[in-house]
Amino acid sequence: EAAVTQSPRNKVAVTGGKVTLSCNQTNNHNNMYWYRQDTGHGLRLIHYSYGAGSTEKGDIPDGYKASRPSQENFSLILELATPSQTSVYFCASGDPGQTNSDYTFGSGTRLLVI
Amino acid sequence: GDSVTQKEGLVTLTEGLPVMLNCTYQTIYSNAFLFWYVHYLNESPRLLLKSSTDNKRTEHQGFHATLHKSSSSFHLQKSSAQLSDSALYYCALSDRYSNNRIFFGDGTQLVVKP
Numbered sequence: 377e378a379a380v381t382q383s384p385r386n387k388v389a390v391t392g393g394k395v396t397l398s399c400n401q402t403n404n405h406n407n408m409y410w411y412r413q414d415t416g417h418g419l420r421l422i423h424y425s426y427g428a429g430s431t432e433k434g435d436i437p438d439g440y441k442a443s444r445p446s447q448e449n450f451s452l453i454l455e456l457a458t459p460s461q462t463s464v465y466f467c468a469s470g471d472p473g474q475t476n477s478d479y480t481f482g483s484g485t486r487l488l489v490i
Numbered sequence: 491g492d493s494v495t496q497k498e499g500l501v502t503l504t505e506g507l508p509v510m511l512n513c514t515y516q517t518i519y520s521n522a523f524l525f526w527y528v529h530y531l532n533e534s535p536r537l538l539l540k541s542s543t544d545n546k547r548t549e550h551q552g553f554h555a556t557l558h559k560s561s562s563s564f565h566l567q568k569s570s571a572q573l574s575d576s577a578l579y580y581c582a583l584s585d586r587y588s589n590n591r592i593f594f595g596d597g598t599q600l601v602v603k604p
Contacts (some may be wrong), residue, residue, distance in 0.1 A: 401538075406590070407590045417582065418594055419535070434591075468532070470592070471590065478525055478540060478592070479535075481535045481536065483533070483534050
């Protein structure tokens with residue numbers, strides 16, 4: 377079954393440390409996305425990708441980098457983690473530019489930066 | 491650019507009463523796709539229903555919505571709320587020109603009480 381898998385499910389990081397969140401999809405979608413979800417803000421787009429080798433800034437990219445080494449994998453990188461980046465992060469894949477297509481979301485990564 | 495407005499951040503109602511969650515949107519494109527996603531606690535957001543056809547009722551799992559392009563609305567309704575409907579609901583919009591992304595509203599938290 378096609379799916380989006382995120383790892384880790386939970387992560388505790390120290391302020392100033394580097395954090396890498398990983399995402400793998402078996403949907404063969406061209407596009408992948410990283411969102412964070414916070415109470416009162418809904419889903420906010422951090423970075424996205426059109427395909428292997430491409431990354432694009434979303435609405436809140438500051439403090440984050442992204443890497444898309446292959447069709448299947450899309451990573452979100454926090455080079456210098458801060459407490460304000462404590463959140464739940466969701467990866468998604470999809471091709472919404474195609475007729476009636478939508479996203480498939482991963483299960484989320486809960487990140488706590490202390 | 492495209493945007494989605496969900497005015498109600500929280501809707502609380504009693505089991506058995508009708509549900510209506512409001513969604514309006516803005517886009518300059520006539521071929522927009524509208525979605526409702528549901529996000530249960532500790533799960534992934536998942537698609538509830540979607541539509542791109544004007545004035546056509548779309549139904550799934552007891553919920554329904556009708557896209558009205560004249561008023562740019564896509565309200566989610568259910569005739570009788572159940573306790574298990576308690577979740578975060580996102581209205582979302584895409585069109586084939588918007589860089590392959592879906593625009594999400596801020597979400598409406600639905601709480602159904604006995």
